[in-house]
Amino acid sequence: MTPALLAAGDPLFDEGVDGAVLVIVALKCLVGFLVYLTAVANMIWFERKLISFMQNRIGPNRAGPIGLLQTVADGIKLFTKEPLLPARADRTVFNLAPWLTAVPAVVAFSIIPFSVEPVEILGKQTRLQIADPSWGILLLLVCSSVAVYGVMLAGWASGSKYPLLGSVRASAQMVSYEAALGLTIVAVVLFSGSLLTSEIVISQAAEGPFGYLPNWNILRLGFVPFFIFVVAATAELNRPPFDLVEAEQELVGGYMTEYSAGGFMLFYFAEFGNTVTMSAIIVTLFLGGPAGPVLLGPAWLWGLIWFFVKLLVFLFMYVWLRATLPRFRYDQLMDLGWKKLIPTSLVWLLALAALKSTQGKSTTEQVVVVAATVGGSLLTYALLSRAVRVGSRRSTEESAPVDPRRELRGTT
C-alpha cells in the first residue's frame, strides 16, 4: 500500500518515508490508542456517574477518587475471570465475535482529525490524526458494517434462544439504519467536496456566512441531515432508546447474554468505544471538528479543547437520552428508519444536490430547480407511502389472525 492510500491528506509523507516518519507514525498509533482507551474508560465512568446524578444516586465512589478507577477495577476483574463457554455454542465463532465488534470500534477512531492545520513534530509537518486514508469517511461505514457481524455472530454462536432473537434484531436494525447514516454522509461529502475527514474539517473551518456564523455543516446543510445522522447513529450504536438488541427487560442481555469475562468486556468496551467514536464523527462531520476561535497559545491546543468540548456535548446527550427515554419496539424502530428517516434524508439530499448543481447561477434558476426537486420527491413520497398503505391493508385483510373462538362458537 502506498502511503498516499493510507494518508492522502497528511503532508507527513510528502517528502518520502524515513526514520522520523516511522517514529511519528508509531507514536501517533500508540498515543491514539492510549487516548482512546482512557476516553472509553472515562466514558463508562462519566455515564455511570452522570446517570446516577440524574437518578438521585451516588454512583461509583469506591475505587479511586470519586470512583474514577472503577472501570479499571472492573476491567481487571473481567479479564481475570474464567470465561464460560455454553455447551451448545460454536467455540470458534463464539470467541471470535467480540473481537469483530471491538476492533472496528478502535479502527474507526483513527480517522478523527484533532487539528485543522498540520503541526510540526520532529521537524515534520503532520496532522493530529492517526490515519487519513483516501477513502476517508467510508472507513466509518466499513467498520460499523463489520461490527454488525460481531453482534450477529455472537447471538448466533451462543446456541441459545434469547441471544438468537437479539442477533436477528441486531442485523435488521443496524443494516436499516446504515442506509440513513450513509445518505447523510453523502450530503456532507457533497458539500465538502472530499471524502477525507481532514478536508471535511478544513472546509468547515473556512469563514462562514455573514462573517460571524461558523461554516459548519450543521448550518450549511440545514440541520435536517444532522438530526437524521444523530438518530441513525444512536440506533447504530444500540444506545437507548434504540437498545433493542440488548434489551435487558425483553431479551435478558440480547446477543451478549451468554458472554462472560473477557468476551463480555470486549462487547462492553466496543459499546462505549463506539459511543465515543460516533460522537467524534458527529463533531467532525457537522460541527467543524477541532475548528474554533484561537485565543491564547498554540492553535493545535485550542483545536483539541474545542474538539473535546464539542465531544462532551454529545456524550452528555447520549447519557441524557438513556436516563430519559423508554425503549422503542422493534416494529416502531423499523417504521422510523424506513418510513421516516430514509425518505427524509433522500429528499433532503436531492434538494441539496439541486442547490449545489445550480451554484453560481441566477437565483430564479436556483429556486426553480430546488422547488422542482423537492416537489417531485414529495410527490413520489406521497405516492409511495399511499402504495405502502394500500399494500399493508390488503395484507392484514388476507392474513388476519383467525380467532379460534369464532370456530368454537360455530360448534356450540
Add this chain to the structure above:
Amino acid sequence: MATTSSEPTDIRDDPSKAEGTAVAGTFDDAQEMHGRAETDPLELLRETGAALRLPEGVSVDAGDLVAEVGEDETMIINMGPQHPSTHGVLRLMLELDGETVLRTKAVMGYLHTGMERTAEDLMYIQGSTNVTRMDYLAPFSNEAVFSMAVEELLGVELPPRAVWIRMLLLELNRVSSHLLFMATNGMDLGAVSMMIYGWRERELVLAFFEKVTGLRMNHNFIRPGGTAADLPAGWQADVLELCRAIPPRLDEYDILLTGQPIFTDRTQGVGVITPEQAIALSASGTLLRSTGVDWDLRRDQPYLAYDQVDFDVVVGTYGDAFDRYAIRLEEIRQSLRIVEQIVDLMPKGDYRVQDKKVTPPPRSRIDESMEALIHHFKLFTEGFKVPEGETYVAVESPRGELGCYLVADGGSKPYRMHIRGPSFVNLQSLPVMLRGGLIADAVAVISSIDPVMGEVDR
C-alpha cells in the same frame, strides 16, 4: 389442569422410563408448552387466548382449530422464572412466530410457600403475621381482609378509630404499591430513571409505615379486633406532608412518561382486553376497570368506612396497557384525596375492641390485675375461639379483589383459609392479551397487570 399428557418421555406415564434415568424427576411436563400436534385441543384453545369457558359436555376437536402457521416456523421460548421482567418468578412459555407471540402459557408455583395450609396451623391471633407476607407490596390489604373475616365470624364490632386507622393505612398502602408499579412499569419499558423515581416516592410512604408499625413491610399491624397500636403522636403532620410531597412528583411522571411519544406508542393499543373477556376471566381491579367496567369494591360493596369518604373510581376506555398505567396514576391521587379526608375525620377513641377474649389487655393492667395477666397468658398460648361458621370477605387491594374465605370449626385455628389472590386471577388473562403482540409487548403487558408472585403462589 385437565390436560392428559401423552408424552412418552413422562416418567409418570411410563414407570419403566424412571429406571436408568439419571435426571432427577421434577414432573413439570404438564407445565411445559408443547408443539401444536401434541397439545390437547382445549389446552391449545386456552393458550391461544380463548376467554370463553366451555359449557358442560362440549368438546373441542383439533380439526376445528385453524393452524395459522406451520409447526416448523415457530419457536417455543421459555420466559422466566429467571428473567428480568417477569416480576419475580413468573414463568411464561411462549410460542413465537418471529417475535410475534402466538400462544402463551403462564406457569406458576415457583414461590409457593403453603401459606393457606400454614394458616390452618396458626391461631387466629397469629394469622395476620402469616397473610401479611402474601402480597408483599400491599401487606395491609392482606392483614385487613384476614382480620375482617375473623371479626365477621366472631361478630365483634370495631371501634370507629380502628376502622379509620385501617382505612388510612390501606389507602397509603395503595399509594406505595402503585408508586412501585410506576417504577417497575417504567423500568420494563426501558425508562430506567423512572424506576428510581418510583422507589424514591415509595420510600416516603414506607418511612411513615415504619413510624407507625415499626416495620417497612410485613407489618402485622392490622389484627383481628383492631390494630396493634394507636397512631403515633403527630401522625397528622406526617400524612399531610405526604399528601403535599407526592402530587408534584406525580406531575413529573406525567412529564416524563404520560405524554412521551415512545411511551404512548409502547403502551397504547398493547395488551387489549375487552370487558366481556375480562369478566369471563374474573379479572378485577385495574385490569377490569381499564376495559371500562365501573367496578370498585370500595364503592360497590363498601367495607370499613369507605361510604363516608369522597373519591372517584377511575375507569379506562380501551383496556390497554396505557389505560392501566393512567388509572393507577390517577388512583394515587384519589387515594391521597381519601387520606386527606381521613386526617380530618379521624374519630377519637380506642384503636381495638376492649373484649378481653379477643384483644390483649393493656400492658399497664397486667402488672396490677391477676385477671388481666390470666387473659394475656390465655390469649397468647391458646388464642381465642371462633364460633363455627364460614365467611367470605373481599377488599379492593391495589391489585384487585382480594378475598379471604374462612371456615371456622369452633377452635382457635381456622379449619380452612383460602385467599382469592387478584394477581393470580388477573394473570389468567395473559394468553388473551399477549396473543398477536411482540415480545416487547409481552413485557409491557405483564408489567401492566402488576402481579406480585408472593400472592399468586401463596
